[in-house]
Amino acid sequence: MAGVVGSGAQVSYISQDCKEIPEFLGRKYGSVAKRLDLSFNLLRSLEGLKTFSCLEELILDNNLLGNDLRLPRLPHLHTLTLNKNQISDLEHLLDHLVDVVPSLEYLSLLGNMACPNELVSEEKDEDDYQRYRYFVLHKLINLKFLDTRKVTKWEREEALLRGAFMKVVKPKDAKVYGFPSQADRAHDTFQHSFRY
Incomplete structure (x- = not known):
């Protein structure tokens, strides 16, 4: 179990080059972990998350997760970070999150093609990013933070009025x-x- 850092309800398994979530993590920490950090691995599947039923925070930054990403139902999850993965289909991801993480309040997708900003393409500008925010907020109505920014009342109102029309079309x-x-x-x- 080298590489595991567990402290009460917080578990980190960072930089282990794992392609899937090891079974022992679920056996040992699944019923108690509220925060799980699996950053800087080679994850393509989240199959092993099924046993982590109490999760409130899940950090999956710097992995290889793509459009086939599938989370189990995590009713208590309020924070999800997926920065620097390989997600390009925003609508598909958001529809999935609506179904499986109803309590989500904080989402970060920076560094994915699905999040149009300068991190993924020099051709993207603030207008592209703002349209993306409206679309995400239209889908995930309970979000309080998106990426690094707090959701404003004005953004929420705009998302309600126009968010459905702000779908980012893949070039x-x-x-x-x-x-x-x-x-x-x-x-x-x-x-x-x-x-x-």
Whole structure:
């Protein structure tokens, strides 16, 4: 059990290069852990979290978690950090979180493609990031903090009014005829509208 730091209800298993959550962690700490830090590993699956039914905080920063991320139902979880993973499908993630973590108040997704800011692309700006915030707050209505910022009353009102329309569209990987990605989408729509 080298690498485990357990102190009461707080458990850390950091920088162990593990690809999945070890069974012994769940056996020993699953029923008592309220805070679990699994940062700086190689996690692609969260299968081993099923035994951690009392979790309130879960830190999964710097792993390899992608769009297939699946959490068990964690009714007490209020804090979830997924910074610097490989998540690109924001809507899919948010729909899953609505189902499995109803008490979530703090979420951080910095460093994922799903969170459009300068950390993932120099082309993204504050407007892109603000649209992302509205969309997240539209889906997760109980959030008090998103990434590093407190949710303001104004943001919550905007999310209620316009959040559903702020969905971040994934850009195409390849450019067609040298057009930028927005033009690509318009071009594709035009092509499907007409038959030659």
